[in-house]
Amino acid sequence: MMKVLLTGATGFVGTYVQRTLSTLPMVDQEGMAIDLLDSPKVESFIKDSDFDAVIHLAALSSVAQSFQDPRLTWEVNLWGTFNLLQALKKKKFNGAFLYVSSSEVYGKVSEDQLGVKENFSLKPISPYGASKAAAEHLCFQWGETNGFSVVMVRPFNHTGPGQEDRFVLSSFAKQLAKIFLGNQEPCLKVGNIEVARDFLDVRDVVKAYQLILERAALPDFRSQVFNVCSGHAISLKEILQAQISCMNIPVEIKQDPQLVRPVEVLKIYGDSSRLKKLIPWKPQYSIFDTFSQMVDFWKEELS
Known part of the structure; x- marks a missing residue:
């Protein structure tokens, strides 16, 4: 063994x-x-x-x-x-x-x-x-x-349920959960959400x-x-807007200068073909579903 x-x-x-x-x-x-x-x-x-x-x-x-x-x-x-x-x-x-x-x-x-x-x-x-x-x-x-x-x-x-809120999507998920529960004004503080990542x-x-x-x-x-990697990039803005639409709550998105990095990669995604040739693996989860689960996780944590 x-x-x-x-x-x-x-x-x-x-x-x-x-x-x-x-x-x-x-x-x-x-x-x-x-x-x-x-x-x-x-x-x-x-x-x-x-x-x-x-x-x-x-x-x-x-x-x-x-x-x-x-x-x-x-x-x-x-x-x-x-x-x-x-x-x-x-x-x-x-x-x-x-x-x-x-x-x-x-x-x-x-x-x-x-x-x-x-x-x-x-x-x-x-x-x-x-x-x-x-x-x-x-x-x-x-x-x-x-x-x-x-x-x-x-x-x-x-990312996923249970990630610390110092990471971007978990921070967004926690804020949305607090807004949903009435524990935060309907204003989401963000950095640069135009960046696109391979999530x-x-x-x-x-x-x-x-x-x-x-x-x-x-x-x-x-x-x-x-x-x-997944092989494609999705912007933070896309993920946020999809979740806010599903939650059907009014939310203002406001950029906080302190959350903007001094240098930033605007877009990146990878190629996992080398790995996929050798193992029977491909992503099973949609990042949109994952983010929704993260919001639910924070709702439970904060309730």
Whole structure:
């Protein structure tokens, strides 16, 4: 039986990964309740743990937060990953290592280069994106020189019920729920909602992780990177307007300058054809349905 070490297990995506893995009798989960920046504790934990595969989710994953605290973003996302890899090397680990990167590594992409393929040059424009790109290179090098079966994934924007409200769609969903319940004036505070993103439901994303992990030791996966995406872009404005129309409530949308990022990718979507050739995966959830479920989630939380 495969036994999986999952970092970031208590985070938004981590909780969904645990639910997905728990349905598989071959998988047992290990939670990692330690600071990845504490190298001695990481090494002690890894040394004393028994596992065959690693999913490395733990990261500071907010683009906005990365501008507010770039140093911490780099420390956690790069040096935290280094400490984990170093501990695995000392353990003589030779199993599968799935590194969860981000589409933010691509940065700005011109219209004629969409949807982005994995061989597109990396030009991140946020501390978060830059730190994830650096960690990708670290993971690749470590896999080539230390015997790991490393696979890297670049998920595009993914969301779902339970996501923290510091992320854009969850913030919108929470505000709409408060307006519906009469706890907020019918005014929605937003940043730039003209931007268009390749959105996925978190449940589709973690299903892809599961299918990749099961095949990570195969030659077609080892030392490879895969986009996990829908293949098309939808603007925040479209998602908001559709939900407001369904709720049939009057809402004013007002831009808050504090919510506008200093630099912004206006439109991006990816190409997941490399992944789809190798695993039986395609998105099952509509982002409009997902967003509606997120509003319902916040209604329950706030009631």
